[in-house]
Amino acid sequence: MGTTNILIVEDDKLQRTLIRKVIDNGQRQIAEVETAQDGLRYAQDNPVDILLLDLSLPGRFDGFSLWEALRRNKRFADTKVIIITGYDDPQDRIDAENLNIDHYLVKPVNAAELQALIARLEA
Incomplete structure (x- = not known):
């Protein structure tokens, strides 16, 4: 298996x-951005195998908007998406399911759970 390319879209540095420290095993290519717009720009120019996505982001677009924009491109058909949010909103969970988002995690995220989840998505 090659290098897994992971994009973290989270406005809180x-x-x-913390997320990077949890998932960085030295064999993954990890990029970080803080807005959906920056995430879109990054993803247009770089491979993204796994997208770790906060929902509440500064600017005009939220996390759902970013994924809706990316998923229209066939290049992202195999991209796995993990929502990491501070809000356990039932409607957000429904929206995530409707957008075929792979997992929905609520902060604070359990480090072992996130590590195991990333490993499963890589398999």
Whole structure:
């Protein structure tokens, strides 16, 4: 298996740093951005195998909007998406399911759970 390309879209720098520390095993290519617009720009120019996505982001677009824009492109058909949000909103969970998002996690995320989830998505 080749390198897994992971994009973290999270506006909180501390959260981005914590997530990176949890998932960085030295064999993954990990990029971080803080807005949906930056995530869209990054993804248009780089491969993304796994997208770790906060829902509440600064700017005009939220996490769902970013995934809706990306999933229209066949290049992202195999991209796995994990929502990592501070809000356990039932409607957001329904929206995530309707958008074929792979997993929905609520902060604070259990490190072992996130590590295992990433490993399963890589398999």
